[in-house]
Amino acid sequence: MAPSPSPAAAGLPNWEADPILAVEHLFMRFGGLIAVNDLSFKVGRGDITALIGPNGAGKTTVFNCITGFYKPSEGRLVLAHGHAPTAEELARVTLIGERALVGRKSSVYLLERMPDYRVSGEAKVARTFQNIRLFTGMTVLENLMVAQHNTLMVASGFSLKGLFGLPGWNAAQRAATEKAKYWMEKVGLTDRADDPAGDLPYGAQRRLEIARAMCSDPILLCLDEPAAGLNPRESLELNNLLRSVRAEHGTSILLIEHDMSVVMEISDHVVVLDYGTKISDGTPEAVKNDPRVIAAYLGVDEDAVEEVEAEIDAEIAAHSTGAHS
Numbered sequence: 001m002a003p004s005p006s007p008a009a010a011g012l013p014n015w016e017a018d019p020i021l022a023v024e025h026l027f028m029r030f031g032g033l034i035a036v037n038d039l040s041f042k043v044g045r046g047d048i049t050a051l052i053g054p055n056g057a058g059k060t061t062v063f064n065c066i067t068g069f070y071k072p073s074e075g076r077l078v079l080a081h082g083h084a085p086t087a088e089e090l091a092r093v094t095l096i097g098e099r100a101l102v103g104r105k106s107s108v109y110l111l112e113r114m115p116d117y118r119v120s121g122e123a124k125v126a127r128t129f130q131n132i133r134l135f136t137g138m139t140v141l142e143n144l145m146v147a148q149h150n151t152l153m154v155a156s157g158f159s160l161k162g163l164f165g166l167p168g169w170n171a172a173q174r175a176a177t178e179k180a181k182y183w184m185e186k187v188g189l190t191d192r193a194d195d196p197a198g199d200l201p202y203g204a205q206r207r208l209e210i211a212r213a214m215c216s217d218p219i220l221l222c223l224d225e226p227a228a229g230l231n232p233r234e235s236l237e238l239n240n241l242l243r244s245v246r247a248e249h250g251t252s253i254l255l256i257e258h259d260m261s262v263v264m265e266i267s268d269h270v271v272v273l274d275y276g277t278k279i280s281d282g283t284p285e286a287v288k289n290d291p292r293v294i295a296a297y298l299g300v301d302e303d304a305v306e307e308v309e310a311e312i313d314a315e316i317a318a319h320s321t322g323a324h325s
């Protein structure tokens with residue numbers, strides 16, 4: 001019997017063929033409010049994926065669940081290092097109640113079972129926030145060194161090796177400084193290395209946040225509205241930075257963004273939420289032309305929404321009549 005074709009060969013999109021993250025039946029309730037309602041989607045390895053939707057749609061809540069800031073009410077969040085897990089591997093890690101199944105070539109992490117510090121330290125998921133959260137009184141360089149605190153603490157033997165200046169510690173400190181310099185250069189902040197982060201212009205603070213997240217060597221970078229408050233030139237620079245992060249470091253990127261010029265320009269895959277529910281999922285082109293998205297999000301005014309919905313209903317009715325005749 002001929003072997004069945006691989007998912008990629010079968011023409012599936014990358015997020016189906018090689019998902020780095022699978023969000024499965026995610027619910028998040030706050031008392032009587034259902035902020036995320038049975039949400040499932042996948043993030044392709046090496047893809048730039050955008051999560052979009054009107055204000056209050058539940059996007060940041062999804063990020064908070066993925067990054068361990070919230071414990072979801074229900075659902076599974078599967079992060080795969082290496083290849084995606086087989087159904088058997090997934091069933092095993094789920095049923096034995098462990099948070100991860102770590103192998104030499106590939107590992108699987110169930111993020112809903114992990115607190116935020118394990119999601120970043122072990123599963124290697126980094127994030128930035130909608131409201132910038134830098135250490136404003138520290139310099140640019142210090143912010144990038146603090147981001148490597150965990151690695152340095154381990155290398156210092158929790159201070160002992162550091163106190164005696166042992167070679168392993170010195171090498172780790174040199175490597176951390178090199179990494180900080182590399183990312184400073186990458187985001188164009190080398191000449192501001194010794195300035196307090198709080199003195200930087202807004203766009204530069206946003207870039208520093210991304211550099212700080214990258215200093216933890218994430219495999220998945222989650223960015224909450226990275227283009228908010230940027231002017232068109234800065235948005236363009238952001239697009240280039242994100243493309244190069246993906247191309248040179250293979251980091252997969254999941255971003256929440258309202259700026260459609262960023263979303264349509266750099267995303268491979270777009271997922272649309274409205275009232276906590278997924279209403280569209282596909283390539284930027286497919287999503288842009290989806291009438292549900294146009295009605296819910298892409299700026300038709302309220303009067304036009306009913307009109308568009310009537311058109312959709314008429315289309316569906318015509319389609320089903322056609323299908324039955």
Ligand SMILES: Nc1ncnc2c1ncn2[C@@H]1O[C@H](COP(=O)(O)OP(=O)(O)OP(=O)(O)O)[C@@H](O)[C@H]1O
Pocket residue numbers: 030033035053054055056057058059060061062
């Ligand atoms: N900690 C919380 N407690 C109670 N309700 C919350 C909490 N966090 C979020 N919500 C509610 O959940 C819903 C979704 O909010 P969320 O911030 O996730 O939306 P969003 O799509 O990120 O919105 P925006 O684009 O405006 O940032 C909102 O109704 C919000 O008020």
